[in-house]
Structure formats: C-alpha cells, structure tokens
Amino acid sequence: MQAHGLALTAYYLDVFSADRLQECLDPRHSVTRQECAQLRGECLKYLRQQGLVVSSECGADWAIPYIDAAAYVSSPGIGVAVPLFGLVYHDALIVPGDGIS
Numbered sequence: 001m002q003a004h005g006l007a008l009t010a011y012y013l014d015v016f017s018a019d020r021l022q023e024c025l026d027p028r029h030s031v032t033r034q035e036c037a038q039l040r041g042e043c044l045k046y047l048r049q050q051g052l053v054v055s056s057e058c059g060a061d062w063a064i065p066y067i068d069a070a071a072y073v074s075s076p077g078i079g080v081a082v083p084l085f086g087l088v089y090h091d092a093l094i095v096p097g098d099g100i101s
Helices: 033-049 061-066 084-089
Strands: 010-013 053-057 069-071
Touching: 010 033, 033 053, 033 061
Parallel strands: 010 053, 053 069
Antiparallel strands: none
C-alpha cells in the first residue's frame, strides 16, 4: 500500500491478542507460550516503530505494552458480565464501544 502512495496511520492485526498464545513441543519448530507472546509483541512493536497506531481484537494483558486500542468483546455466558479489562486498563489503552460500560 505504501508503494502506491497510501500513507498508513494505523494497522489492525486481527486475532493477534484474541487468539490464545500458542505452544509447540516439536523440536523442528518448538515455541513456548512465553516465546509466542514475545514474538507477537515484536510484530506489534515494529508497527508502532513505524509511527502507526496499533490495535488488535480483544485485548490481552500480555499485549498491553504493544497496543494502543483493543476492541474488547465480551462473550455472553452465565452470570453477570463485568468489564474488568476496560476497568483495569482504561488508562493504558483505548477500549472503544461498550468495553467499560
């Protein structure tokens, strides 16, 4: 897109923070969940270094240092939904929509 003269100001990595951290014990490509978080964080950090606003679907605590906004979506379930993510991290990132309502 940049090669065609489109100036990017933001980038959204879908499911980067929504999907659970992966792990693999295969010696050909082993990775721990901690390494997975570090590698995903490096991708997000790279985007920020490009001067972009970084967002991802459904924030996760490990991603807070790397993202500017998270489209937190609560899943329906049993009990009363409490928007803890928005309440806890409201000073750290933008939580659009009803993330803190």
